[in-house]
Amino acid sequence: MAEYSRNSPVVVIGLGRFGTSLALELVARGTEVLAIDNRPKVVQSLAGSLTHVVTADSTDMEALTQLGVPDFFLAVVAIGGDLEASILTASLLVELEISNIWAKAVSRQHARILEQLGVHHVVQPEHDMGERVAHLVTGRMLDYIEVDENFALVKTRPPKDLVGIPLGECRLRSKYGVTVVAVKSQGEEFTYATADTVLMYGDVIVVSGTIEKVERFAELN
Template sequence: MADKQQARNSSVLVIGLGRFGAALAATLDRLGREVLAVERSSELVQQWSGRLPLVEADATNPEALDQLGAEEFPVAVVGVGTSLEASVLITGNLVDLGMPQIWAKAISAEHGRILRRIGAHHVVYPEYDAGQRVAHMVSGKMLDYIEMEDDFTIVKMRPPREMQGFTVKESDIRRKYGITVIGVKPPGEPFEYASPTTRVNADDLIIVSGDTVLLEKFAQRP
């Protein structure tokens, strides 16, 4: 009984099986989360049938959400982005149901502002975020880039020459550049948290964090 309640408490309602919604639902399902996908396109429902728990329904209709028990889900994700009207209507319906957490996809800043005003708790911009991430990665040694809030960023990159063969303490990166080495991953070995005595080799990967501008400058080091 407790296990069933815990599963329900971690369940996610995903509305819209476009590229974003489908990838999200499939990943959550693979991670063992209880997922229910809602899609009004019979073609997409047929495409994902047997691969995901899903129902064919029009979530712009409040009665459809009532019938599938949407209010029982603690988290809902509105993956509809191409139709502004549908996105707003679905989000509004979820707000009316009192959903504890509503995540909504937006395709523009204006779209995002509307979603927030009607009550979405979190608004995401998948296309913008992906474009920004790739731009940072192609402009230097960055292999992965995650920008958090307040200009705090985490980056995976190759170590610059001045770090190669030296320990974290010896290279003194934090004092020189104002960033922090979080961890090091030697080839073929697991990630390890960095300490002052951790030695960085030329073929290692390093995980560094800090201010976005400072990391950009650091990533340009030869």
């Protein structure tokens, strides 16, 4: 089992849109990547962009071993279309005792199975993006990021009741149950919000709190 370092290489298994985008982004950030897919044409198309990209069956323990996958600390199962292959691959990585396994899930049931297998981090890109866009479309938010099951960060405009008053005098937590963590004035960069920060019309703020409370706060605009 490999040990973690800041420059630990990553094995990405499955080169669909998600896996390919992830592998290319990791390489662009200077991370060494071993990319694996069972489709020769896909592997060939990425040979010029990814240094280590191979055709292999990730549901075959011998194939993974020959490729040196047990030596990796980080592995990502990016297989989406073939649930059986996704689950079998994840189970083999768990068996190999890879320390940090990420996997893409295409449904809640798929996610539960991966979690039960022992996958450390399960992501649902389509679901998460759909949920994020739904918040943006139906609300007055400029951006929305759910960071836990019931906690979110929202980028929005300050409601008129807060304009011109130092945040320390607004009693945000007791009144709205939220915290303004950062503010961006027109033509400037984001800075940390303090008790002395005075919000103005046109400012953009980042607010944290439970999902229900940040949604309600954003609707005050």
